[in-house]
Amino acid sequence: MLDRALKGSSRYWGWLIFLLVLMGIGFACYLYQFKVGLKITGMSRDVSWGLYISQLTYLVGVAASGVMVVLPYYLHDYKAFGRITILGEFMAIAAVLMCLLFVMVDLGKLPRLMNIIMYPHPKSILFWDMIVLNGYLILNILIGWNVLAAERKGVHYSTWVKVLIYISIPWAFSIHTVTAFLYAGLPGRHFWLTAIMAPRFLASAFCSGPAILLLIALVVRKFTNFDPGKEQIRTLGGIIAYAFIINIFFFLMEIFTSFYSQIPGHMHSFVYLFLGLDGYGKLAPWMWTFVFFAIVALILLIIPSTRRKEDTLAIACAAVVISTWIDKGLGLIIGGFVPNPFERVFEYWPTTPEVLITIGVWAMGFFVLTVLFKIAVSIKEEVAA
Amino acid sequence: MGISRRRFLKVAGLSAIMAVGGKAGFELLRPGQVEASLPLTKGKRWAMVIDMRKVTDEIIQKCKEACHKAHNVPEFGNPKVELKWIWEEEFEHAFPDQEHEYVADGIKDKGFPLLCNHCSNPPCCRVCPTGATWQREDGIVMMDWHRCIGCRFCMAGCPYGSRSFNWGDPGKAPKELNPDFPTNPDFPTRTLGVVEKCTFCNERLAKGQLPICVEEANKIEKDSFIFGDLADPDSNVRKALRKHFAIRRKPELGTSPNVYYIIG
Numbered sequence: 188m189l190d191r192a193l194k195g196s197s198r199y200w201g202w203l204i205f206l207l208v209l210m211g212i213g214f215a216c217y218l219y220q221f222k223v224g225l226k227i228t229g230m231s232r233d234v235s236w237g238l239y240i241s242q243l244t245y246l247v248g249v250a251a252s253g254v255m256v257v258l259p260y261y262l263h264d265y266k267a268f269g270r271i272t273i274l275g276e277f278m279a280i281a282a283v284l285m286c287l288l289f290v291m292v293d294l295g296k297l298p299r300l301m302n303i304i305m306y307p308h309p310k311s312i313l314f315w316d317m318i319v320l321n322g323y324l325i326l327n328i329l330i331g332w333n334v335l336a337a338e339r340k341g342v343h344y345s346t347w348v349k350v351l352i353y354i355s356i357p358w359a360f361s362i363h364t365v366t367a368f369l370y371a372g373l374p375g376r377h378f379w380l381t382a383i384m385a386p387r388f389l390a391s392a393f394c395s396g397p398a399i400l401l402l403i404a405l406v407v408r409k410f411t412n413f414d415p416g417k418e419q420i421r422t423l424g425g426i427i428a429y430a431f432i433i434n435i436f437f438f439l440m441e442i443f444t445s446f447y448s449q450i451p452g453h454m455h456s457f458v459y460l461f462l463g464l465d466g467y468g469k470l471a472p473w474m475w476t477f478v479f480f481a482i483v484a485l486i487l488l489i490i491p492s493t494r495r496k497e498d499t500l501a502i503a504c505a506a507v508v509i510s511t512w513i514d515k516g517l518g519l520i521i522g523g524f525v526p527n528p529f530e531r532v533f534e535y536w537p538t539t540p541e542v543l544i545t546i547g548v549w550a551m552g553f554f555v556l557t558v559l560f561k562i563a564v565s566i567k568e569e570v571a572a
Numbered sequence: 573m574g575i576s577r578r579r580f581l582k583v584a585g586l587s588a589i590m591a592v593g594g595k596a597g598f599e600l601l602r603p604g605q606v607e608a609s610l611p612l613t614k615g616k617r618w619a620m621v622i623d624m625r626k627v628t629d630e631i632i633q634k635c636k637e638a639c640h641k642a643h644n645v646p647e648f649g650n651p652k653v654e655l656k657w658i659w660e661e662e663f664e665h666a667f668p669d670q671e672h673e674y675v676a677d678g679i680k681d682k683g684f685p686l687l688c689n690h691c692s693n694p695p696c697c698r699v700c701p702t703g704a705t706w707q708r709e710d711g712i713v714m715m716d717w718h719r720c721i722g723c724r725f726c727m728a729g730c731p732y733g734s735r736s737f738n739w740g741d742p743g744k745a746p747k748e749l750n751p752d753f754p755t756n757p758d759f760p761t762r763t764l765g766v767v768e769k770c771t772f773c774n775e776r777l778a779k780g781q782l783p784i785c786v787e788e789a790n791k792i793e794k795d796s797f798i799f800g801d802l803a804d805p806d807s808n809v810r811k812a813l814r815k816h817f818a819i820r821r822k823p824e825l826g827t828s829p830n831v832y833y834i835i836g
Contacts (some may be wrong), residue, residue, distance in 0.1 A: 224764045225722075226739035231652040235727040235737060295722015295737065295765025302702040313701035313725055374695050374825040375731025380753050441687070528733040529665035 188336060191565035192558045198410070204402035213547010216540040217292055218393050225295060227540050234524040234535035238517075238545050241292040245395070245516035246282045246289070246552070248388060249365040250323060252396020253279035254359035257463065261352055270567075271404065273338075274415065275373040276331035277559035278400055279359075283324040285552035292544055312368045319362045326355045331559075333400040339566045363388045378523045381444075387437040388515075395511035396429035397423050398504035403560070405501055413564045413571070420515045424500045428488035431507055435481055438514070441471060455530070465532045470521060473513050480510035606798035612780045616803035617692065618772055619830040620786070621812045622685060626796035627789070631683045632660045634792060637711045639770070642784045644754040644761045645736075653739040657770040659685040660787055667821060668758040683795075687785070688713060688734040688770040689821060689829030696726035696735065705767070711830060712772045716813035727767060731825050737767045738762055765769065772799075802830065 220227050230237040256275035259265035301380055330351050337344035341468045367385035372375070373427055381387075404415040445453040458464050460474045487493045487503035494500055526532045537545070585821040639645070639658045648654055651807075660683040667684075690713050697707050704720035707713050727735045741764040745753060754761045759775065762768050773783035781787070782799050789797035800809035809832075820834040 224738065224740040226653050230739070232654055232727070232733070232736055232739075235724045290723075293723070295724070295767075296720065296763075299702075299719070299721045301703070302719055306704075306719060308700045308701055308703045310698050311701040311725065312699065313723060317701070335575050369725075370728075373699070373729050373731075374827060375822060378726065524728075529661060530668040532666060 188339065188566065189563055190564045193250045195561060203554060203557060206376050206550040209550035210547050210554065213544045213550065216543045219540060225343040227538060229535050229537045229541060230534065231533060233399055233527040234531035236520055238537045238541055239289045241285050241516045241520035242545060244366060244520060245512060246285045247363055248392030249396040250282035250286060251363040251392045254356055254395050255397050258356055267326055267422065268414060271415050271419050272480060273331055273335055274404065274564045275400060275470045276327045277563055278556060279327045280324060280331065280559060281552045281556035282438065283320055283325060284555055286320055288548045288551060294547065312365060312372065315365050316369060318450060319365050323358055323362050326351055326358060330355060335563055335566055360389065363392050375528055376413060376523050381441060383437055383440060385478035389499055390430055390434035390437055391511045391515050394427045394434055394507050397427050398507040401504050402501060407560065407564055411564045411568065413567045421495060427504065427507060429486055431484055435485065446485065449567055455526050459525045459532065460518050460522045464526060467532045467534045467536050470518060474518055477510045477513035480506040484510060574648065575674060612777045615801040617708045617801060618690060619800065619802040619809045619832065620799040621794050621809045621818060621832045621834060622680065623834040626793045627685060629683045631789045631796055632683050633793050634788050635685060638784050639769040641755040642759060644756055644759055646742045646753050647749040648745050649749050655768065655831055658685055661686050665725040669822060684833065687831065689732055689831045690772055692828035692830060693826060696730040697828060699725045701731040703724065712774055714771055714774065715763050717760065717766050717768060722765040722767065724767060731822050731827065735766050735767050738764050739766065
């Protein structure tokens with residue numbers, strides 16, 4: 188099946204080469220970082236995780252969201268999603284690969300990566316994150332590949348694949364729950380110490396992931412002969428609407444708990460993020476951008492006519508992706524470190540090499556995604572023909 | 573049983589030091605240190621009591637210099653990538669949850685020496701994915717710089733900001749700030765990309781010596797830093813805590829820190 192990835196239009200190749208160039212730039216920056224250390228990033232002893240780990244967090248959500256097309260099809264026998272489950276699974280593969288790479292570029296001592304396996308410490312949530320992420324990757328590779336191969340041959344996939352599919356559904360929830368536990372169980376980081384961290388993660392995952400999938404589905408329809416389907420897009424729109432409303436609801440619950448209780452530790456990070464603290468407020472414009480796009484998305488998703496119209500739905504999805512990315516891929520992680528344990532404010536801002544490495548990892552993800560979608564779409568076109 | 577094991581060790585150790593050190597041995601055994609200075613390899617729950625009535629900026633500075641010199645902690649001259657095992661903070665930053673508008677004059681602007689609290693329930697050890705940071709049976713929270721993968725989960729987990737990461741190569745710290753780095757050839761230097769912190773001078777305890785900050789502080793002001801075993805009701809630290817009111821940093825987090833500050 189891999190051969191499908193080797194035949195493509197010049198636009199396909201141009202896109203892949205463009206991504207390869209970005210990957211190359213990112214890799215060169217990484218070699219520099221590997222040599223001189225993480226001091227080339229904006230991270231510091233106060234904000235000791237930055238863009239890399241926040242991308243990991245965001246992308247675990249995207250990976251987990253594959254379940255939003257898998258679950259209705261396999262558990263509720265919602266036939267329409269049969270056309271696009273493969274897209275959800277392949278997106279999950281690309282997203283998990285990015286997650287793993289973001290962990291790797293963040294490590295101070297990459298060559299010692301295997302210590303996590305050689306000296307396993309099950310008390311550490313990172314150990315479990317490693318298990319669930321790699322497990323989810325393997326599950327989706329096995330499921331996606333076998334289901335697609337069966338579809339190509341016009342046969343039904345084997346029973347063992349079905350078993351794996353059933354396993355993959357709770358597994359998807361687990362990856363984002365465990366990722367939330369990375370933060371939610373730390374004493375002294377009040378911003379993260381919240382029992383709704385995992386539910387919040389899942390809610391933001393189940394709107395941002397399907398929103399990305401929906402946008403990609405529209406691109407696929409535009410550039411190939413495969414149509415993911417009108418009904419499918421409309422149903423996805425409904426899922427995104429519910430998940431995004433729940434996501435914002437959870438966010439407002441955090442605001443209420445912090446500001447009605449008036450406990451300083453619980454308010455400080457929010458104050459820093461939205462208004463600035465002690466004269467530092469680099470993230471404030473971003474957080475208000477998040478609010479703006481969240482409102483746009485809410486309006487377009489709640490009003491039935493704009494949700495059902497594909498153009499406005501696409502705008503809503505873009506707004507969902509932007510707002511969830513700022514909220515989770517920027518504010519949530521950095522906000523947790525500001526102010527620091529001494530209640531001093533030290534700000535973080537990524538450096539150019541750090542951003543280029545981040546773009547390089549994203550480019551790798553899009554490269555894998557493009558190749559996998561190319562294979563899936565080619566086979567779907569053949570079967571249809 | 574006429575003599576307890578502890579008392580036996582104390583007497584045996586005392587005699588040994590007297591025999592070996594003579595006058596020097598006497599000097600080591602100034603009041604307040606006797607209990608700690610002997611079975612220094614036998615503690616069950618090491619703790620430090622810092623008497624803020626006696627601590628001065630000069631003491632903290634000297635402790636910091638001696639500690640960083642003994643443990644090859646380089647100076648980068650940049651707070652972003654700073655490494656520190658013991659350092660000074662004002663009251664409001666050391667105890668942000670105790671701070672109020674009317675803190676006593678002598679305390680408000682006073683520098684507090686901060687270091688790893690060697691918590692009895694250390695979150696850093698809990699979150700470490702490789703066991704590169706772990707707790708010894710005597711309570712010391714240790715670091716294995718050869719196993720650390722540099723994920724910095726422990727830095728997110730530590731509520732005291734006690735952990736430093738080698739953002740750059742410590743050997744390449746500015747020469748003008750570190751003319752004779754590494755300062756102590758008998759102590760390992762770290763590599764790029766690992767986390768480090770205070771280890772209560774485990775290497776000195778193994779030799780029967782007090783942590784270097786305790787030694788330095790006591791040179792200037794006797795009993796300003798007291799080090800001993802909390803598990804022993806007769807130890808110097810227990811005596812000090814019985815006698816004086818002491819506070820710990822963020823005890824409400826349940827980490828059970830083992831560094832105490834006598835306020836007044």
